[in-house]
Amino acid sequence: MDSMNAAMFYRPGQVRFERIQIPQPGPGEILVKIQVATTCGTDIKTYERGHPTIIKKVPSTFGHEFSGDVIEVGEGVTRFQPGMRIGSCNSAPCQECYYCKRGQQNLCEDLLLLNGAYAEYIVVPARLVKTNVYELPAHMSYAEAAVSEPLGTAVHAVRQAGILPGDTVAVLGSGPLGLMLARLAHLRGARVILSGEKTEERERVARNFGVNEFIDILQVKDPAERIQQVKGMTEGKRGVDVAIEAAGFASAWEEAVQMVRKAGKVVFHGGPKAGSTITLDCQLQHYGEHTLIGVYHETPDDYRRGFELLASRMVDGRQFITSTLPLNRLLNAFEMVRRFEGIKFAIDPTRME
Numbered sequence: 001m002d003s004m005n006a007a008m009f010y011r012p013g014q015v016r017f018e019r020i021q022i023p024q025p026g027p028g029e030i031l032v033k034i035q036v037a038t039t040c041g042t043d044i045k046t047y048e049r050g051h052p053t054i055i056k057k058v059p060s061t062f063g064h065e066f067s068g069d070v071i072e073v074g075e076g077v078t079r080f081q082p083g084m085r086i087g088s089c090n091s092a093p094c095q096e097c098y099y100c101k102r103g104q105q106n107l108c109e110d111l112l113l114l115n116g117a118y119a120e121y122i123v124v125p126a127r128l129v130k131t132n133v134y135e136l137p138a139h140m141s142y143a144e145a146a147v148s149e150p151l152g153t154a155v156h157a158v159r160q161a162g163i164l165p166g167d168t169v170a171v172l173g174s175g176p177l178g179l180m181l182a183r184l185a186h187l188r189g190a191r192v193i194l195s196g197e198k199t200e201e202r203e204r205v206a207r208n209f210g211v212n213e214f215i216d217i218l219q220v221k222d223p224a225e226r227i228q229q230v231k232g233m234t235e236g237k238r239g240v241d242v243a244i245e246a247a248g249f250a251s252a253w254e255e256a257v258q259m260v261r262k263a264g265k266v267v268f269h270g271g272p273k274a275g276s277t278i279t280l281d282c283q284l285q286h287y288g289e290h291t292l293i294g295v296y297h298e299t300p301d302d303y304r305r306g307f308e309l310l311a312s313r314m315v316d317g318r319q320f321i322t323s324t325l326p327l328n329r330l331l332n333a334f335e336m337v338r339r340f341e342g343i344k345f346a347i348d349p350t351r352m353e
């Protein structure tokens with residue numbers, strides 16, 4: 001047992017499946033045998049165009065949403081023992097910088113990011129073991145636990161949105177994050193309008209999650225028409241109380257701004273590519289008193305809350321998983337997500353077929 005299967009990123013568009021050395025846990029670290037790694041839009045972007053912060057040198061392991069079994073613990077680890085089933089965030093803040101001390105650990109100036117979930121084993125660094133790793137309750141599947149990282153970012157966004165019971169919330173984007181945000185808005189007592197690509201699968205999940213209206217952007221292609229439709233679903237066509245963007249396009253950011261009522265809030269969750277800009281109607285902003293909120297990543301408290309929501313199945317993590325595939329089908333999984341033929345795939349790194 002000294003080598004393992006891993007997906008290795010070489011350059012945009014090139015990933016190879018190789019045998020590499022199994023890493024060894026140092027002090028405070030744990031070695032985890034990964035049971036499930038889930039596909040994520042960020043990994044697809046990394047595959048297509050590389051990533052400035054996640055991939056620093058090549059070849060590199062990648063993938064960041066995972067869960068598995070503790071195999072070995074490093075010196076000084078007391079909270080975890082071999083055999084425990086765990087879920088982990090992909091990052092941990094330093095707890096010492098200006099932002100960490102302010103309680104805004106998602107903005108940490110020395111955020112540690114863990115990469116390498118598309119592999120059989122991973123070493124979870126000490127800082128992460130201390131703050132962002134949890135044991136799975138017996139009923140919780142590995143796949144459910146693997147989506148705790150993205151759900152934490154949705155928790156973070158919804159906290160900033162300040163949604164109140166009885167509000168109407170528009171969520172732009174029907175990918176896994178759009179669906180997570182829609183579910184959390186529903187749990188806050190809001191009426192939820194989802195605007196995104198509608199497939200049979202996404203429609204079913206949206207219904208299970210309590211989404212009230214689903215606008216199919218494959219059918220309603222004109223953004224102006226979608227804005228009118230959303231406003232038309234609010235009293236006096238005044239617009240929604242909160243719009244949350246989760247599509248990752250500058251055009252969707254602009255669309256979201258135009259859907260809210262006066263004094264409404266817009267939360268930008270999706271990350272458009274570097275260099276993107278948006279145009280803002282100054283009059284609309286001035287007379288409308290909109291609050292525009294950028295959100296990034298999650299704090300350890302957001303992560304913990306996301307984990308709790310999955311453990312209690314207030315958010316049913318099983319809904320996001322289209323199917324399970326062996327590691328060597330990873331790139332097929334990416335293609336299928338791109339074609340809206342799935343929400344997320346659970347990759348089993350122990351299987352190569």
Ligand SMILES: [Zn+2]
Pocket residue numbers: 040041042064065149150
């Ligand atoms: Zn992710």
Ligand SMILES: [Zn+2]
Pocket residue numbers: 093094095096097098099100105107108109110111
């Ligand atoms: Zn920090």
